[in-house]
Amino acid sequence: MDTEKPVSLSVFFPAYNEEANIENSVAEAEMILKKLGIVYEIIIVNDGSRDKTAVIADRLAAENDCIKVVHHHPNRGYGAALWSGIQAARYQYVFFTDADLQFDLSELAILMHFVPEYKVVLGYRAPRRDPFLRLLNAKAWNFLNRFLFGLKVKDIDCAFKLMDRELVASLPIKTRGAMMTAEMLIRLQRRKVVFKEIPVSHFPRVEGEATGAKPEVILRAFKELWVLFKGRLGAIGRRQLVRFAAVGVANTLIDLGLYYVLTRTVPFFSVHMFVAKALSFLTGTVFSFFVNRIWTFKKQTPLKTAELIRFYLSVGVALLINLLSLSFFTKVLHLYDLIGVIGATVVTFVWNFIASKLWVYAESVPIKRPRFFKRRRNLN
Numbered sequence: 001m002d003t004e005k006p007v008s009l010s011v012f013f014p015a016y017n018e019e020a021n022i023e024n025s026v027a028e029a030e031m032i033l034k035k036l037g038i039v040y041e042i043i044i045v046n047d048g049s050r051d052k053t054a055v056i057a058d059r060l061a062a063e064n065d066c067i068k069v070v071h072h073h074p075n076r077g078y079g080a081a082l083w084s085g086i087q088a089a090r091y092q093y094v095f096f097t098d099a100d101l102q103f104d105l106s107e108l109a110i111l112m113h114f115v116p117e118y119k120v121v122l123g124y125r126a127p128r129r130d131p132f133l134r135l136l137n138a139k140a141w142n143f144l145n146r147f148l149f150g151l152k153v154k155d156i157d158c159a160f161k162l163m164d165r166e167l168v169a170s171l172p173i174k175t176r177g178a179m180m181t182a183e184m185l186i187r188l189q190r191r192k193v194v195f196k197e198i199p200v201s202h203f204p205r206v207e208g209e210a211t212g213a214k215p216e217v218i219l220r221a222f223k224e225l226w227v228l229f230k231g232r233l234g235a236i237g238r239r240q241l242v243r244f245a246a247v248g249v250a251n252t253l254i255d256l257g258l259y260y261v262l263t264r265t266v267p268f269f270s271v272h273m274f275v276a277k278a279l280s281f282l283t284g285t286v287f288s289f290f291v292n293r294i295w296t297f298k299k300q301t302p303l304k305t306a307e308l309i310r311f312y313l314s315v316g317v318a319l320l321i322n323l324l325s326l327s328f329f330t331k332v333l334h335l336y337d338l339i340g341v342i343g344a345t346v347v348t349f350v351w352n353f354i355a356s357k358l359w360v361y362a363e364s365v366p367i368k369r370p371r372f373f374k375r376r377r378n379l380n
Contacts, residue, residue, distance in 0.1 A: 293361060
């Protein structure tokens with residue numbers, strides 16, 4: 001590891017109606033930063049708060065030259081507050097966290113341990129101390145971003161991130177809502193930036209009110225996600241979907257064509273049609289496995305037995321899903337059998353694509369627990 005350490009750090013807090021927390025958050029940050037012995041600044045981004053957050057922030061800035069305030073009028077959203085903080089930062093690295101006191105700011109020192117070897121160090125909440133609905137929303141959000149954009153991050157919206165300021169400030173960020181963090185990480189990943197992910201402590205909110213689960217916030221996030229997917233960032237996902245569908249059609253034609261040839265030209269298979277169908281099915285799946293591997297998902301690593309096993313396990317589940325879906329459409333909903341077949345095919349296709357993208361062909365990159373935690377555990 002490079003022994004050179006950053007000599008300056010900008011820390012900022014996006015804050016919306018955090019009058020009960022902002023002063024304590026800033027005081028804690030200042031105490032930690034002084035212990036680190038580096039040049040620092042603290043930025044409060046008041047995102048159109050309706051309480052006394054702005055008044056408290058201005059007072060803190062007037063009392064301390066290391067503190068400055070950015071005001072939004074009116075509220076612009078969490079992503080806009082993040083972007084304002086990044087743009088207002090002056091120093092070599094930028095770190096942001098929420099002003100709700102749900103994190104242990106002393107763990108910033110752990111993230112600092114991994115720079116400048118890594119330009120982006122991401123905390124992930126382990127475990128996350130939030131209500132069930134927020135946990136469910138987070139799981140769905142992480143899944144969607146991985147599925148649509150290939151973003152492989154454990155906790156996208158964890159507000160405990162340390163980044164090279166110039167690198168992040170140069171990104172052409174388009175969103176300003178809750179999608180902003182995801183977009184930032186997607187663009188960094190597309191630039192081949194390697195992330196270091198570190199588990200950090202997380203605590204329940206004691207004061208103030210969380211806004212991330214509000215319907216209008218969620219709706220804006222999904223609208224921004226859809227806009228990004230329709231644009232250049234979603235091009236890879238759309239291309240994979242089209243290619244996967246094309247391979248599926250070719251697979252079906254190979255399966256049906258080979259079955260027809262075998263049963264019509266080979267006496268043995270004309271009697272043992274089940275064997276012919278099994279052989280044609282196997283041939284079609286082998287074709288789809290290798291074509292999807294090379295063409296659809298651009299996987300270039302050597303083939304491993306585990307990957308093949310995952311593929312045929314997913315195929316087995318797909319057959320079960322197909323039969324259950326057909327039974328549901330025809331027996332429960334009482335739809336016409338051809339409509340049931342089409343519906344079951346669609347459901348099975350969705351399963352196949354998700355399983356292939358996120359499981360069968362996915363690169364497995366285990367995230368190692370940093371040595372710091374191993375040493376600390378041994379000392380206890």
